[in-house]
Amino acid sequence: MIGTVKISAQSSFGLSGYWAPLEENSTLMNSYEANPENFSSLKDWGLSFSYGGEFSNTPTSSLYLISLSKQIGRHFVSVRYTPGYQKDFIFNNGQSILIHDSTSQALDSKYTYKELFGFGYSYKFSGQFSAGFSLRYFKQEFDQESVEPVFSDTLYLNRFSKIDNINFWRADFGFNYLPSKYFSFSLSTINLFNINESAVDTTLIPYEIKKYKGVAFGLSVSPAENFDYNFIYETTNALQTGFDISFNIFNGKARIGVTGFHDNYQSPFIAGIIPAISFNTKFLGVSLSGVKYFSNRNIQHTFSEFTNEGLDNIINNRYSYDKAILTFTFALNTIAEKEVQFLDANIVRDIYPTMSDNYLNRPFATAKVINLTHRTITIKPSSKIEGINEDRIVSPVVKIGPKDTAEVSFYTIIPQSYDKKKTGISFVDFFITADNSQPDDQIQKPILINGINSWDGKVINLRYFIKRDYQFSMDYSKKILSRYKSELDSMAYSMSIFYKAKILFNNFVKELVYSANPTTAQDYVQFPNETLKLKGGNCDDLSVLYSSLLESVGIQTALVDYKPQNGIGHVNILIDTQLSPDQARLITDNDSKYFIRKNESGVDEVWIPVETTSLTNFDNAWQLGSEKFNRDALDNLGLAKGIVEIVDVY
Amino acid sequence: MKIVKLYIVVFFFGLLLFIFGCDNPAPTELVQDNSAQESPVQVQVLTKDTSNEYYSNGFDTTGVATTYSGTSDVVTISGVKVTVNNITTSSSLAQAVFFDKSHAVHSSNGGVMGYLTIAPGIVKFNNQRAAKILYHLRFNDHGIHRDTVLGYQYILSQNSAIPFNFDYGSAISFQLDQMNGGMQYSFNIPTPEEITGRVNLTGKKVNGNLNALLEWNASTLSNTKVVEIILGVMVKGTNTSYPLYKLSTNDNGKLSVPPKLLNEIPFNKYDRFVFTFIRQFIIHHNEQGNDLTVYSQSIHSIILNIP
Numbered sequence: 041m042i043g044t045v046k047i048s049a050q051s052s053f054g055l056s057g058y059w060a061p062l063e064e065n066s067t068l069m070n071s072y073e074a075n076p077e078n079f080s081s082l083k084d085w086g087l088s089f090s091y092g093g094e095f096s097n098t099p100t101s102s103l104y105l106i107s108l109s110k111q112i113g114r115h116f117v118s119v120r121y122t123p124g125y126q127k128d129f130i131f132n133n134g135q136s137i138l139i140h141d142s143t144s145q146a147l148d149s150k151y152t153y154k155e156l157f158g159f160g161y162s163y164k165f166s167g168q169f170s171a172g173f174s175l176r177y178f179k180q181e182f183d184q185e186s187v188e189p190v191f192s193d194t195l196y197l198n199r200f201s202k203i204d205n206i207n208f209w210r211a212d213f214g215f216n217y218l219p220s221k222y223f224s225f226s227l228s229t230i231n232l233f234n235i236n237e238s239a240v241d242t243t244l245i246p247y248e249i250k251k252y253k254g255v256a257f258g259l260s261v262s263p264a265e266n267f268d269y270n271f272i273y274e275t276t277n278a279l280q281t282g283f284d285i286s287f288n289i290f291n292g293k294a295r296i297g298v299t300g301f302h303d304n305y306q307s308p309f310i311a312g313i314i315p316a317i318s319f320n321t322k323f324l325g326v327s328l329s330g331v332k333y334f335s336n337r338n339i340q341h342t343f344s345e346f347t348n349e350g351l352d353n354i355i356n357n358r359y360s361y362d363k364a365i366l367t368f369t370f371a372l373n374t375i376a377e378k379e380v381q382f383l384d385a386n387i388v389r390d391i392y393p394t395m396s397d398n399y400l401n402r403p404f405a406t407a408k409v410i411n412l413t414h415r416t417i418t419i420k421p422s423s424k425i426e427g428i429n430e431d432r433i434v435s436p437v438v439k440i441g442p443k444d445t446a447e448v449s450f451y452t453i454i455p456q457s458y459d460k461k462k463t464g465i466s467f468v469d470f471f472i473t474a475d476n477s478q479p480d481d482q483i484q485k486p487i488l489i490n491g492i493n494s495w496d497g498k499v500i501n502l503r504y505f506i507k508r509d510y511q512f513s514m515d516y517s518k519k520i521l522s523r524y525k526s527e528l529d530s531m532a533y534s535m536s537i538f539y540k541a542k543i544l545f546n547n548f549v550k551e552l553v554y555s556a557n558p559t560t561a562q563d564y565v566q567f568p569n570e571t572l573k574l575k576g577g578n579c580d581d582l583s584v585l586y587s588s589l590l591e592s593v594g595i596q597t598a599l600v601d602y603k604p605q606n607g608i609g610h611v612n613i614l615i616d617t618q619l620s621p622d623q624a625r626l627i628t629d630n631d632s633k634y635f636i637r638k639n640e641s642g643v644d645e646v647w648i649p650v651e652t653t654s655l656t657n658f659d660n661a662w663q664l665g666s667e668k669f670n671r672d673a674l675d676n677l678g679l680a681k682g683i684v685e686i687v688d689v690y
Numbered sequence: 691m692k693i694v695k696l697y698i699v700v701f702f703f704g705l706l707l708f709i710f711g712c713d714n715p716a717p718t719e720l721v722q723d724n725s726a727q728e729s730p731v732q733v734q735v736l737t738k739d740t741s742n743e744y745y746s747n748g749f750d751t752t753g754v755a756t757t758y759s760g761t762s763d764v765v766t767i768s769g770v771k772v773t774v775n776n777i778t779t780s781s782s783l784a785q786a787v788f789f790d791k792s793h794a795v796h797s798s799n800g801g802v803m804g805y806l807t808i809a810p811g812i813v814k815f816n817n818q819r820a821a822k823i824l825y826h827l828r829f830n831d832h833g834i835h836r837d838t839v840l841g842y843q844y845i846l847s848q849n850s851a852i853p854f855n856f857d858y859g860s861a862i863s864f865q866l867d868q869m870n871g872g873m874q875y876s877f878n879i880p881t882p883e884e885i886t887g888r889v890n891l892t893g894k895k896v897n898g899n900l901n902a903l904l905e906w907n908a909s910t911l912s913n914t915k916v917v918e919i920i921l922g923v924m925v926k927g928t929n930t931s932y933p934l935y936k937l938s939t940n941d942n943g944k945l946s947v948p949p950k951l952l953n954e955i956p957f958n959k960y961d962r963f964v965f966t967f968i969r970q971f972i973i974h975h976n977e978q979g980n981d982l983t984v985y986s987q988s989i990h991s992i993i994l995n996i997p
Contacts, residue, residue: 134730
């Protein structure tokens, strides 16, 4: 007679207990029981096997499971083989053969329940949320001995085994939510789908594994850094609860935990506990767990009890024995683990391609990064600006303490060949690399790349315009000076610089028919060839042109930066005549028309100011330049006040 | 890379160790308490040689045992019903056989086949005198069919002239008056409740899926706990029957015959099943130093065509 079935063992019962499904914990990797949603914090390959002993009257040992897992991007797949997930029942099935009126042979039956293998899949929608499913295959073998007559010369009875297999698949779905590293929540189904083979022998139906449908809610919280409290409730009135504490030791993490479990039909209320200890390093995990039932398990059970109660869990039921399980977990990471991570990145300076040297010693961007490891690491920042860099440009390395944050500076190199005149928005990829060959993290930001004529308004940076197209200036200067070769050769060398400057000015001025600025934008500077081609320019353009022509023939120049007063700034140049103060009279008797500066050797030399916008002749430009310099720089104490600044081109 | 190689070596070493060092998990042995079992059944082969009509199996078509071990004198009273084509006929039968233990009958190889019988006097059942008739023993002795008269037996069968009736759930008196001043003794033999069987035969022999669910009126008394069911076959076109198996089970009214017992029968020779339900008392008496075994039985035989 079949009684009302009322059992409801934990669907979530696992041989290693219930652990927090938090990061850095691979214990749940092979547990489709408590983790049907197949959550995992593995980074790449995972390999696990559990071996253990069962303490029945005759202790046995079994290989409980082998599992293989792989993280592929956001996908996580796993497969599990569970040879030790098996429960056998043996009993006399009531049939017997009587031989010779006295000898009786009893016939037995053996019911075997196995979970053979399973598959799991999950998808990580974000760092906090993942969802997945598991698919498990169960085998039920009902081996019943019966009598079989053999009609030959004599009739006799044989015993034979009648084997019925009623196998089935179980599919469950669930999700896992980890809003922080201190809290996780999971929701999963119990027996969502069961695909059954139907029983040919209907008398076996009561002995099939019960498949109650329900939902399991899991919750783990970490109120303290190294303490997790774990709880899982099944709507079939079963629960597991426990805690674990962890501490760092031997470059790994050790955990000690205990899980108590309750279900509807085992007694006492807490039917047993699963104490466990584990040790995990980056590559290896070892855990030792035990299942201790509080009721005596080595007692006799009757067949009618089995018939009435049935079975719904292979590894945890009223017939289960105490166990001890050793689990090894290998994390075979072929993918480098992220050791450092960007928090944010900021562009601190737009890119002015002509001012390339500026980015070699001053960062164009900074980023905040965090060391994810428990050790001090050295990180190598690098960047690649789309449209400028062919390869990543490496910036100086930075050391960061364990779990610390640091600001990292990014420098870049702008190739001389860059010649885009248009300003546009591009983007820059920032990379940070720790010990690995591949970057640990990457972030992308938009960046403004100005055209090559763009200028940031700082006079000091005009020298980059002076130096560019140097070859043009040289050719142009030499061409002009060659026409005055005989004159220059006949004069004293000490005077040749002054005269070269004078010749060059008087010649290029002839080509500039316009005195007005061809371009009005303040942040736009023409290169020397452009100024000559356009036949004009503003003070920046003309100073750049004249300085470039002089520098190209070895005449040292400096830019005089008359800083904006009332919104109007100005620039002209100083020319190093290389004359000593005593020789100044060779070029002028007016000592207000020159300015004494020390050269690199500390020797005084005569410098003359020239107003490049005076497109008349050299003498006039010199006169205007001197007047402005004397007035603004000297008389009004511009140099002392910093209102006027002399910027050496080299 | 070294670490990966090390792990692979360790893993496979461990795997081999575990695979070859593992048992299956310990099974749980359940105690058979029968309360949940449909019907426990004990099966015994009765006819070992179904090709030989001279093979003595000890039962006739009605299921009445006719061969006795000879170790004790035997008294048998039977209430017999035979159902053929849904028509049931009833009869009552009483037998008594007294053996001469000093005269064994041997086969050619020296085995004891039985004992000679004696007729010690007058036998009465319910004060009806039993007839004294010859008692034959038929057997196959190394290929030779032998039909031997061992002596006499006493038989009282119900007919129109003799009002002997097997009263179920009651008692029948037995009385022996020995000749030549021998001792007399008598006693009452209790009778069991009447048994009425029913056979639900499904499936077809050609498909090999014959099933027989046997039902009978379960005993309301506690004095019979076991019912014996003789499963036999009848030779095509004849009334020769061969009881094949004896199934012993609880007297709880229901038994599913192990299907193989039916489907393995060579049906080319047989066309009918005979299911004989027997509820019986077996009583041992010792009268003046003689062992006397008394069988009091209700028998219902049902003959069915094999579908």
